[in-house]
Amino acid sequence: MRDISMLTGREQDVLRRISKGESTKQIARVLAISPATVRSHVQNVYVKLGVRTRAQAAAVVVDARLAAAIGPCPADVVGAHPRAQCATGDCLAPPPAPFDALTRREVEVLRCIAAGIPRRAIAERLVLSPNTVRTHARSVLAKLGVHSSIAAAALLRRAMCAAAG
Numbered sequence: 001m002r003d004i005s006m007l008t009g010r011e012q013d014v015l016r017r018i019s020k021g022e023s024t025k026q027i028a029r030v031l032a033i034s035p036a037t038v039r040s041h042v043q044n045v046y047v048k049l050g051v052r053t054r055a056q057a058a059a060v061v062v063d064a065r066l067a068a069a070i071g072p073c074p075a076d077v078v079g080a081h082p083r084a085q086c087a088t089g090d091c092l093a094p095p096p097a098p099f100d101a102l103t104r105r106e107v108e109v110l111r112c113i114a115a116g117i118p119r120r121a122i123a124e125r126l127v128l129s130p131n132t133v134r135t136h137a138r139s140v141l142a143k144l145g146v147h148s149s150i151a152a153a154a155l156l157r158r159a160m161c162a163a164a165g
Helices: 009-019 024-031 035-049 054-064 074-078 082-088 104-114 119-126 130-144 149-164
Strands: none
Touching (some): 009 024, 009 035, 009 149, 035 054, 104 119, 104 130, 104 149, 130 149
C-alpha cells in the first residue's frame, strides 16, 4: 500500500474529492481555492503516490480507507481486493442497481476502472483492444449519466457499500 501520510492536509482533501469523482472545478469551489491550485495539488499527489491517473489515485484512497464518505474498502464488501477481482474474473458478479442497464462486459470494464487499472492493462486482462475498452467505458458513462471514469467508479463503490450495508 502506498503511504498517504506524506501528503499535506490539503493534498489529502483534494485526493478524497478525486475519489468521489469530483472535477477540478468542483474541488476548487468546495475548497475555496483556484482550479490552478487544485491542478497543482493533484500533480503533487500523483508524484508522491507514484500514480499517473485520477483512477489510480482514487484506488489508493480505497486501499487506505481514507475517504470515510465512500465507506469500507470494496475488498471488505466483496471479499477480495478490487485488482484481484479483475485479474481472477470476479468482475463477472453483477453489481447492484442502477447498473442493470450495463452489459456483462461493461461491468467487467467498470470494475477494472474502479480498481485503478489503466486502459491498456484492462485490454490485456480482458483480451480486448484498447479501443474496445474505450468504447465500453464511454457506454458505461452514458448509461450511468456521469462524465468521468472516476465518477462512475465512485458510483459503483457507493452502490456496492450500500448493498452490503
